[in-house]
Amino acid sequence: MKTLNIASIPGDGVGKEIMPEAIRVLEKVAQVHGGLQFKFEEFPYSCDYYLKHGAMMPEDGMDRLSQFDSVFLGAVGDASKVPDHISLWGLLLKIRQEFQQEINIRPAKLLKGINSKLADPKDFDIVVVRENSEGEYSSIGGRIFHDDNEIAIQNNVFSKRATKQAMNIAFDLASKRKGLVTSATKSNGIFHAMPFWDEIFEEISEKHPNIKSESKHIDALAAYFITHPHELDVVVGSNLFGDILSDVGAAIMGSIGVAPSANLNLNGKYPSMFEPVHGSAPDIVGKGIANPIGQIWTAKMLLEFNGEANIAEHLLKVIEAVTADGYQTPDLGGKYKMTEVTDEIIKRLGQ
Amino acid sequence: MKTLNIASIPGDGVGKEIMPEAIRVLEKVAQVHGGLQFKFEEFPYSCDYYLKHGAMMPEDGMDRLSQFDSVFLGAVGDASKVPDHISLWGLLLKIRQEFQQEINIRPAKLLKGINSKLADPKDFDIVVVRENSEGEYSSIGGRIFHDDNEIAIQNNVFSKRATKQAMNIAFDLASKRKGLVTSATKSNGIFHAMPFWDEIFEEISEKHPNIKSESKHIDALAAYFITHPHELDVVVGSNLFGDILSDVGAAIMGSIGVAPSANLNLNGKYPSMFEPVHGSAPDIVGKGIANPIGQIWTAKMLLEFNGEANIAEHLLKVIEAVTADGYQTPDLGGKYKMTEVTDEIIKRLGQ
Numbered sequence: 012m013k014t015l016n017i018a019s020i021p022g023d024g025v026g027k028e029i030m031p032e033a034i035r036v037l038e039k040v041a042q043v044h045g046g047l048q049f050k051f052e053e054f055p056y057s058c059d060y061y062l063k064h065g066a067m068m069p070e071d072g073m074d075r076l077s078q079f080d081s082v083f084l085g086a087v088g089d090a091s092k093v094p095d096h097i098s099l100w101g102l103l104l105k106i107r108q109e110f111q112q113e114i115n116i117r118p119a120k121l122l123k124g125i126n127s128k129l130a131d132p133k134d135f136d137i138v139v140v141r142e143n144s145e146g147e148y149s150s151i152g153g154r155i156f157h158d159d160n161e162i163a164i165q166n167n168v169f170s171k172r173a174t175k176q177a178m179n180i181a182f183d184l185a186s187k188r189k190g191l192v193t194s195a196t197k198s199n200g201i202f203h204a205m206p207f208w209d210e211i212f213e214e215i216s217e218k219h220p221n222i223k224s225e226s227k228h229i230d231a232l233a234a235y236f237i238t239h240p241h242e243l244d245v246v247v248g249s250n251l252f253g254d255i256l257s258d259v260g261a262a263i264m265g266s267i268g269v270a271p272s273a274n275l276n277l278n279g280k281y282p283s284m285f286e287p288v289h290g291s292a293p294d295i296v297g298k299g300i301a302n303p304i305g306q307i308w309t310a311k312m313l314l315e316f317n318g319e320a321n322i323a324e325h326l327l328k329v330i331e332a333v334t335a336d337g338y339q340t341p342d343l344g345g346k347y348k349m350t351e352v353t354d355e356i357i358k359r360l361g362q
Numbered sequence: 363m364k365t366l367n368i369a370s371i372p373g374d375g376v377g378k379e380i381m382p383e384a385i386r387v388l389e390k391v392a393q394v395h396g397g398l399q400f401k402f403e404e405f406p407y408s409c410d411y412y413l414k415h416g417a418m419m420p421e422d423g424m425d426r427l428s429q430f431d432s433v434f435l436g437a438v439g440d441a442s443k444v445p446d447h448i449s450l451w452g453l454l455l456k457i458r459q460e461f462q463q464e465i466n467i468r469p470a471k472l473l474k475g476i477n478s479k480l481a482d483p484k485d486f487d488i489v490v491v492r493e494n495s496e497g498e499y500s501s502i503g504g505r506i507f508h509d510d511n512e513i514a515i516q517n518n519v520f521s522k523r524a525t526k527q528a529m530n531i532a533f534d535l536a537s538k539r540k541g542l543v544t545s546a547t548k549s550n551g552i553f554h555a556m557p558f559w560d561e562i563f564e565e566i567s568e569k570h571p572n573i574k575s576e577s578k579h580i581d582a583l584a585a586y587f588i589t590h591p592h593e594l595d596v597v598v599g600s601n602l603f604g605d606i607l608s609d610v611g612a613a614i615m616g617s618i619g620v621a622p623s624a625n626l627n628l629n630g631k632y633p634s635m636f637e638p639v640h641g642s643a644p645d646i647v648g649k650g651i652a653n654p655i656g657q658i659w660t661a662k663m664l665l666e667f668n669g670e671a672n673i674a675e676h677l678l679k680v681i682e683a684v685t686a687d688g689y690q691t692p693d694l695g696g697k698y699k700m701t702e703v704t705d706e707i708i709k710r711l712g713q
């Protein structure tokens with residue numbers, strides 16, 4: 012019997028609602044497939060935790076999480092309670108950075124039965140490979156001067172090592188897919204970092220003569236997700252560009268409520284973390300209408316990157332059968348409740 | 363007789379094709395309305411100029427341009443000839459920064475008859491107010507170390523003065539429109555600059571109790587342009603965020619080929635500059651199918667910000683009548699050539 016030890020952090024807002032749904036699904040997956048079991052331990056780290064304890068997690072929080080095979084996260088952040096940069100740098104970004112989860116994988120693929128927001132979405136299937144540890148997400152910088160003279164400086168830090176790594180992963184992925192890597196750049200506007208990014212991309216491209224490669228500026232590329240998504244395959248972007256493109260990818264899928272992601276630790280020293288792309292959506296908390304698909308599709312990625320690719324594929328097929336038959340929450344134009352969508356997935360997993 | 367002295371810079375690629383079209387239109391506008399004339403002087407500053415002279419413009423280029431009422435630009439940049447960061451920082455961004463064109467205004471509004479890429483675009487009418495002089499577009503930073511240890515540092519610089527100015531303009535605009543300002547932030551991920559941006563936005567919001575205001579993270583906001591564009595009115599963003607959102611705005615309008623923009627100098631010391639949002643599109647050069655609407659709509663903004671609001675409105679009405687009747691280039695799904703679309707606009711201006 013293989014046991015996966017999972018630290019679950021429901022977090023804030025709808026995170027607390029969708030986490031139990033995804034856990035129900037994973038328990039059912041284990042039951043159906045046999046030979047696999049989950050041990051979940053829940054951690055209450057969140058904005059509410061901050062309000063009580065003055066920190067997003069205790070001093071030994073990272074140590075405790077590091078004992079698990081994976082971290083399974085709901086959603087973090089609620090600006091009405093704690094400023095976002097405090098809550099995110101104290102939990103989500105802290106885990107990504109300290110656990111060296113340097114790669115974020117984010118598929119944007121239209122599920123059957125879901126109405127894309129696009130007039131003519133064709134059959135797009137994109138994976139965004141996001142550099143996940145540096146770039147625009149740096150705490151280096153600060154402020155100077157007072158009153159109207161004040162300025163803030165933000166340092167973006169790009170390393171060749173992490174940039175290459177993200178690009179190599181993108182080319183690897185593309186070799187198993189349609190064979191195209193698109194690099195998100197902005198070398199026309201961002202003077203130092205992006206020409207650097209482009210040079211590295213060129214170097215890596217040359218090492219992969221069998222993979223097609225192209226660069227597009229982030230502004231044009233975000234537009235391209237809307238006008239030509241079916242022309243894309245693997246897209247590699249910096250921390251910020253990957254962030255933006257994966258939300259645009261979620262929107263063209265029909266709702267940010269469906270999009271999954273995997274924060275991968277590649278050196279084996281720490282757990283990876285799996286979390287949906289959407290936020291904590293305080294406005295729909297308590298209504299029972301949160302879309303559980305983002306978290307459940309994320310559970311699929313958790314299976315995939317824990318060596319259970321076949322089981323993962325089966326789960327994705329079931330998710331898609333359920334959306335195809337119209338079991339959809341209101342964000343997708345459907346009339347079903349969160350639990351009804353989950354129930355249907357669980358029912359079909361057993362069939 | 364009022365004379366507007368205009369420096370025209372066709373630039374690269376399709377810039378050279380659409381510029382004569384917009385000038386034809388402006389000449390016709392002057393003829394129809396009377397009391398107004400244009401004097402155009404053309405400047406060949408471009409990537410081709412660079413290849414000949416080793417610079418995007420001569421030493422006295424800025425001095426010469428500064429003599430005009432406005433600069434009218436086509437498109438700059440062609441990475442097959444000159445690296446983008448060289449061509450753009452040597453011309454477009456140089457003019458924006460040295461002429462203190464600190465505000466960029468970019469409408470995203472669906473023209474009649476044009477098929478949006480969105481399934482259900484409703485009737486959106488957004489103006490993006492982009493801070494245009496600082497932020498992520500800074501030449502401060504550099505590189506250190508060699509080989510795989512190399513890192514690049516990019517400094518983003520945000521001043522309270524320029525940030526406030528962009529926000530004040532956004533609130534002013536909103537007071538004449540639907541009364542909502544949405545701020546593009548990323549204070550959850552970008553540690554110093556964006557919390558600073560948010561604080562200033564809060565301060566300015568409080569001074570405008572009659573205008574509704576809200577903040578959205580750039581990733582979610584880019585998605586929101588796709589899912590809920592009709593809920594937006596004025597959007598204020600940093601240099602990079604405004605750049606990205608205005609391209610997304612162009613995409614939901616149906617084609618980047620239609621989107622206009624105005625780079626405004628507010629202190630009266632230098633000319634403003636008007637340019638379409640799209641780039642030089644080397645792939646369609648010479649085919650006669652470039653969409654002239656972006657440049658012509660930009661001519662409308664040139665009129666508007668040179669004190670000719672009524673004439674400008676008339677021109678926009680004519681543009682819209684022409685698109686409504688199906689005179690559209692292939693990027694919009696139409697079958698008309700660039701010159702045919704322009705001819706029709708000119709014909710109707712005379713009616």
Ligand SMILES: CC(C)[C@H](C(=O)O)[C@@H](O)C(=O)O
Nearest residue numbers: 199200230439450454605639
């Ligand atoms: C060409 C490039 C530097 C420019 C920018 O990023 O400002 C363009 O994308 C724009 O939006 O005008």
Ligand SMILES: CC(C)[C@H](C(=O)O)[C@@H](O)C(=O)O
Nearest residue numbers: 088099103254288550551581
């Ligand atoms: C919450 C925020 C810090 C985060 C990010 O920007 O990475 C989120 O948008 C995401 O995409 O996971």
